[in-house]
Amino acid sequence: YLVDKGNYRHFMEKEIYEQPEVVSHTLAHYLDFANGVAKDFETPFDFGKIDRLAISACGTAYLAGLVGKYWFERHARLPVDIDIASEFRYREMPLSKQSGALFISQSGETADTLASLRYCRQEGLPIGAIVNVRESTIARESDGIFPTLAGPEIGVASTKAFTCQLSVLASLAVKAAAARGEVDAEGEKLLVRQLSEAPKLANQTLKLAGQIEKLARDLSHYKHVLYLGRDTNYPLAMEGALKLKEISYIHAEGYAAGELKHGPIALIDEQMPVIVIAPHDRIFEKTVSNMQEVAARGGKIILITDAKGAKHSTIDTLDTIIVPDVPEIISPIVYSLPIQMLAYYTAVFMGTDVDQPRNLAKSVTVE
Numbered sequence: 001y002l003v004d005k006g007n008y009r010h011f012m013e014k015e016i017y018e019q020p021e022v023v024s025h026t027l028a029h030y031l032d033f034a035n036g037v038a039k040d041f042e043t044p045f046d047f048g049k050i051d052r053l054a055i056s057a058c059g060t061a062y063l064a065g066l067v068g069k070y071w072f073e074r075h076a077r078l079p080v081d082i083d084i085a086s087e088f089r090y091r092e093m094p095l096s097k098q099s100g101a102l103f104i105s106q107s108g109e110t111a112d113t114l115a116s117l118r119y120c121r122q123e124g125l126p127i128g129a130i131v132n133v134r135e136s137t138i139a140r141e142s143d144g145i146f147p148t149l150a151g152p153e154i155g156v157a158s159t160k161a162f163t164c165q166l167s168v169l170a171s172l173a174v175k176a177a178a179a180r181g182e183v184d185a186e187g188e189k190l191l192v193r194q195l196s197e198a199p200k201l202a203n204q205t206l207k208l209a210g211q212i213e214k215l216a217r218d219l220s221h222y223k224h225v226l227y228l229g230r231d232t233n234y235p236l237a238m239e240g241a242l243k244l245k246e247i248s249y250i251h252a253e254g255y256a257a258g259e260l261k262h263g264p265i266a267l268i269d270e271q272m273p274v275i276v277i278a279p280h281d282r283i284f285e286k287t288v289s290n291m292q293e294v295a296a297r298g299g300k301i302i303l304i305t306d307a308k309g310a311k312h313s314t315i316d317t318l319d320t321i322i323v324p325d326v327p328e329i330i331s332p333i334v335y336s337l338p339i340q341m342l343a344y345y346t347a348v349f350m351g352t353d354v355d356q357p358r359n360l361a362k363s364v365t366v367e
């Protein structure tokens with residue numbers, strides 16, 4: 001592909017800004033917005049009949065899969081096992097013949113993910129893959145593919161491929177929920193309508209760039225950062241930390257907020273900012289108590305929330321980033337943007353090679 005940066009400083013910046021458009025294309029591939037249903041696309045296994053789904057992937061694609069687990073289990077009551085591909089391939093776990101196997105890979109060439117796929121093939125499982133490159137090895141060796149319509153991704157740190165993977169997973173969760181009788185026609189319509197709002201809300205969220213750029217200047221002075229979140233914001237916290245360490249080289253950890261007291265709280269002081277991803281949802285108050293624990297130990301909090309969350313948190317923060325109000329199912333898609341922007345602008349301030357960070361490869365085709 002011949003792709004240029006246009007007016008952007010880096011491919012990563014361009015790819016962040018492309019997200020409303022590519023998320024919209026991807027969702028429209030799977031969902032019929034006019035009729036409020038999942039489309040009748042081909043699947044390698046029947047979502048209504050399988051008893052489990054085994055997901056395996058690496059890096060950012062793995063974290064997309066982890067968000068997918070919450071969606072499949074919550075909306076479709078479909079149990080999901082999820083593994084990092086390098087573990088999956090050697091773990092020798094029992095796999096039920098009634099399950100489906102799902103692999104997620106932007107490039108479709110990651111060695112560990114491909115090896116996991118071949119393991120499942122040997123075990124006789126039907127195989128599906130969410131891929132961005134349709135002519136890839138993983139696509140070829142699958143029984144069916146679910147393409148992400150992100151277009152070529154050049155920046156080593158994945159951005160638009162991630163939100164497109166989330167878009168596919170959410171669409172598949174809706175499809176599975178309908179196939180398993182876990183939503184009625186009205187319920188399906190509501191989920192599809194909520195998903196259809198993702199591009200518009202992502203677009204509004206991009207307007208936070210100015211505030212996030214200022215915050216990034218402060219963040220670039222720290223050596224360690226802790227990211228916290230609950231529910232689907234837990235994988236997002238890990239993704240925020242991954243993005244930050246990949247391109248700014250700041251040491252960052254992503255933790256489930258409820259695990260704070262089981263370890264990371266020992267590290268809290270004024271030298272380690274804590275970034276909390278917490279929309280005002282049913283477990284918001286739980287996360288507020290985690291923030292109180294941080295504040296009581298002199299920790300500096302950066303809160304990423306919505307207007308209601310900002311109003312109800314009553315905690316002093318270093319900064320509060322207020323994202324538009326979003327329906328719960330699209331929250332991981334929309335909240336991906338501020339964490340990507342925060343990593344991006346921090347890296348720009350630090351002067352690192354944003355698109356080609358040291359020691360990393362866009363696709364890891366050797367073990």
Ligand code: G6P
Nearest residue numbers: 059060061105106107110158361
């Ligand atoms: C590398 C890239 C990551 C990516 C991971 C998985 O580590 O730097 O951005 O998430 O591989 O790649 P895949 O192509 O399988 O999604």
